[in-house]
Amino acid sequence: MHKPFFFRLLFLFFSLVAVAQAPKKPTASEIYHNLQKLNFVGSALYIAAHPDDENTRLISYLVNDVHANTAYLSITRGDGGQNLVGPELRELLGVIRTQELLAARKTDGGQQFFTRANDFGYSKNPDETFEFWTKNEVLSDVVMTIRKFKPDIIVNRFDHRSPGSTHGHHTASAMLSLEAFDMVDNASKFPKSAAEYGVWKPQRLFFNTSWWFYGSQEKFEKADKKNLVSIETGNYFPALGLSNGEIASLSRSMHKSQGFGSTGSRGTETEYLELLKGSKPSDNDLFEGINTTWSRLENGKEIGAILNPLEESFNFKNPSEMLPQLLKAYPLVSNIKDEHWRNIKLKQLKQLILDCSGIFIEAVSKTNTINPGENFEVTLEAVNRGNAEVVLKSWKNSEGKELWNSSEVLPFNNKKNIEITVTAGNNNPPYSSPYWLNEKGSVGMYAAPEALIGLPETPALEEITFELQFGNSTIPFTKNIIYKFNDPVKGEVYRPLEVLPEVTASIPDKVLIFASDDAENVSVIVRAGKDDISGSLSLQHPEGWKVTPAQQTFQLERNGETKTFNFTVTPPNGQSEGFLKPIINADGKIFDRELVTIDYDHIPYQSVLLPSEAKVAKIAIQKKGQNIGYINGAGDAIPESLKQIGYSVTTIDPSNITTENLQRFDAIVVGIRAYNTVPELAFAQNYLNKYVENGGTLIVQYNTSRGLVTENLAPYELKLSRDRVTDEFSEVKILAPENPILNTPNKITQNDFEGWVQERGLYFPNEWSKEFTPILGMNDKGESQTKGSLLVAKYGKGYYIYTGLSFFRELPAGVPGAYRLFANMLSIGK
Numbered sequence: 112m113h114k115p116f117f118f119r120l121l122f123l124f125f126s127l128v129a130v131a132q133a134p135k136k137p138t139a140s141e142i143y144h145n146l147q148k149l150n151f152v153g154s155a156l157y158i159a160a161h162p163d164d165e166n167t168r169l170i171s172y173l174v175n176d177v178h179a180n181t182a183y184l185s186i187t188r189g190d191g192g193q194n195l196v197g198p199e200l201r202e203l204l205g206v207i208r209t210q211e212l213l214a215a216r217k218t219d220g221g222q223q224f225f226t227r228a229n230d231f232g233y234s235k236n237p238d239e240t241f242e243f244w245t246k247n248e249v250l251s252d253v254v255m256t257i258r259k260f261k262p263d264i265i266v267n268r269f270d271h272r273s274p275g276s277t278h279g280h281h282t283a284s285a286m287l288s289l290e291a292f293d294m295v296d297n298a299s300k301f302p303k304s305a306a307e308y309g310v311w312k313p314q315r316l317f318f319n320t321s322w323w324f325y326g327s328q329e330k331f332e333k334a335d336k337k338n339l340v341s342i343e344t345g346n347y348f349p350a351l352g353l354s355n356g357e358i359a360s361l362s363r364s365m366h367k368s369q370g371f372g373s374t375g376s377r378g379t380e381t382e383y384l385e386l387l388k389g390s391k392p393s394d395n396d397l398f399e400g401i402n403t404t405w406s407r408l409e410n411g412k413e414i415g416a417i418l419n420p421l422e423e424s425f426n427f428k429n430p431s432e433m434l435p436q437l438l439k440a441y442p443l444v445s446n447i448k449d450e451h452w453r454n455i456k457l458k459q460l461k462q463l464i465l466d467c468s469g470i471f472i473e474a475v476s477k478t479n480t481i482n483p484g485e486n487f488e489v490t491l492e493a494v495n496r497g498n499a500e501v502v503l504k505s506w507k508n509s510e511g512k513e514l515w516n517s518s519e520v521l522p523f524n525n526k527k528n529i530e531i532t533v534t535a536g537n538n539n540p541p542y543s544s545p546y547w548l549n550e551k552g553s554v555g556m557y558a559a560p561e562a563l564i565g566l567p568e569t570p571a572l573e574e575i576t577f578e579l580q581f582g583n584s585t586i587p588f589t590k591n592i593i594y595k596f597n598d599p600v601k602g603e604v605y606r607p608l609e610v611l612p613e614v615t616a617s618i619p620d621k622v623l624i625f626a627s628d629d630a631e632n633v634s635v636i637v638r639a640g641k642d643d644i645s646g647s648l649s650l651q652h653p654e655g656w657k658v659t660p661a662q663q664t665f666q667l668e669r670n671g672e673t674k675t676f677n678f679t680v681t682p683p684n685g686q687s688e689g690f691l692k693p694i695i696n697a698d699g700k701i702f703d704r705e706l707v708t709i710d711y712d713h714i715p716y717q718s719v720l721l722p723s724e725a726k727v728a729k730i731a732i733q734k735k736g737q738n739i740g741y742i743n744g745a746g747d748a749i750p751e752s753l754k755q756i757g758y759s760v761t762t763i764d765p766s767n768i769t770t771e772n773l774q775r776f777d778a779i780v781v782g783i784r785a786y787n788t789v790p791e792l793a794f795a796q797n798y799l800n801k802y803v804e805n806g807g808t809l810i811v812q813y814n815t816s817r818g819l820v821t822e823n824l825a826p827y828e829l830k831l832s833r834d835r836v837t838d839e840f841s842e843v844k845i846l847a848p849e850n851p852i853l854n855t856p857n858k859i860t861q862n863d864f865e866g867w868v869q870e871r872g873l874y875f876p877n878e879w880s881k882e883f884t885p886i887l888g889m890n891d892k893g894e895s896q897t898k899g900s901l902l903v904a905k906y907g908k909g910y911y912i913y914t915g916l917s918f919f920r921e922l923p924a925g926v927p928g929a930y931r932l933f934a935n936m937l938s939i940g941k
Contacts, residue, residue, distance in 0.1 A: 234279030243555030345380025469497025646697025653689025744782030804907030863928025
């Protein structure tokens, strides 16, 4: 085996088992791999629509075989998807999927960018997509990213020529890339980014095609491939027993919220790229004809003469041998005239210098959260585990102020701790929360500060810069201040140091349904973000609603302490909707944010600040029955929503379903995608059918047609399809006006389909037996009517209902008509 392949794979192996937040402690093979990347002067950008759209096999190949500076531009953050790991949807799901993408890039070695586009949900074609996305703004973001990253080649995941054949976001991403490719070298197009980053001209634009885009493997084999470039990405490495496909699968498996765990692929693997623009490489080398050596840069030959030989003479037992040569190259790299490559190569070189010298250094806060402008204690740990003489000269805060400047030699393997006090800076944004959620955007676009557009996450707000002296060279290094603690099970756990408000408030129930004129108690939880804080709390409310008391005072002694305050809320006489918003007055400031934490093992701990509010709705709603059984599927908030209108909801363990333990329920509801995710349902279906036959009501919510645990979802023939209606404003036609599901106990009219969010529904059945009655007809613009969104059938003494309507979105959003219709479904036959 060639030495580069062996150590490249060692690098990947150790990276994959590393804890996401822990500092890198590189092995010799990792140092060698980073040296190879330092000596490659070229970049590649992959572009697609969502997290999980990227081809991790190709990205891993570009990073780890080619050594190119590689990034993925995801047009959206995947906010419109489903969540298989928890209840978070929309903005919070976007935060999770952003971090999953970053975890994927840490695994395959790439970088990550985004635009401001909001994944508003499924779109059938790019025209519909651009009705929600502000095309010029998204295009501006794509152009800016290309000018900033300066890729030599760009690869599109999707085909710009096939609208309507896939998700509209997919086609739109390719169209945006194609359009941007032709304008990034024109300073008159989006002049702000041209002035900031300069114009740029990528050399080639590819479409990452495959047999899938041709309809079948057979059609692809017969297709004309003269414009295609083929790349072997299935290399196998016996020393680790891993292929590039297996490594890439570990990256793809980070998309856990979407259920994209992958076992990888083995054997030869060919990726095909269709040339869209630029000259076709003759030897399947994507960078053919592009100078990717140091000589590409002015005075770069001198740098290459120092650094290139280090690969051949690399000492895997003692990488520090090359430290003198790295230090010799440092002033030359620092003076590269090309600012773009200077920044990239200086960062890579400095990391190599740090790693080869054996220096470990970090700044650890004694607290995990701080407030803007607060003083906090930090422990600086420095240890020299190498043989070079290194002097720790100074420490500076984010604003360049010296905090320590004693200039001490770091003795060999003797840890040095320095206690200092740091004052949190006045940052913009002021808090560590995801920056794209700080201001209210539109359905299709997020608002973001201009300086942060494109960044995957809010930059760390508190950093420490330390200066190390190696002989005659003094080099600054900057690290984020972090927080860590010891967990009895996980051991050393790292978390980001977060800047958060002094106090926050939340209403636990995000939707409050008032089904009568009676007043109800509403709880507000106030949480301290610092020690010893006091103030007043009021509850802003819609016109016509009454809240008592008007104001309450609070005092909290400890950071993290919470207290619950109760308000009596009285609805108006008629139907009404609006929002309750907790407002806190404390420390001479107004606070109106809620703190939400996201804590999953596969991504870093996240604190998210959202507007603190809860939707209130006075709904004229009647219901029959009381006890509801719920079988959880892929995760939704339907049980909590049903409790809002007075139902008693019990979770049913699918492995313990029997005829006897179902009898106590007035109705049973099956959660979304349960027949895709709950294997036990394949064996429990007969019991569910018997429950219906004996007089029960069974409601099955949407499932996808692929990956069903059983084809027998119903007591009668029922076939799922990919039919969906994505326009939440589309007209709904009532097909069975006399059916009890539309009349008892609530009269359902066209008004009940107003105010729906994101979509009407998805994955409707398109074939069913004569026993089913279709209740509603609907369609997107230009398409034929679908009738499978709500089907009801009498079976024995009871009722079976299948619905693809997006109740899992509508009920948590407090849509009155959705509640009234769901209540009718639960009440049928009662």
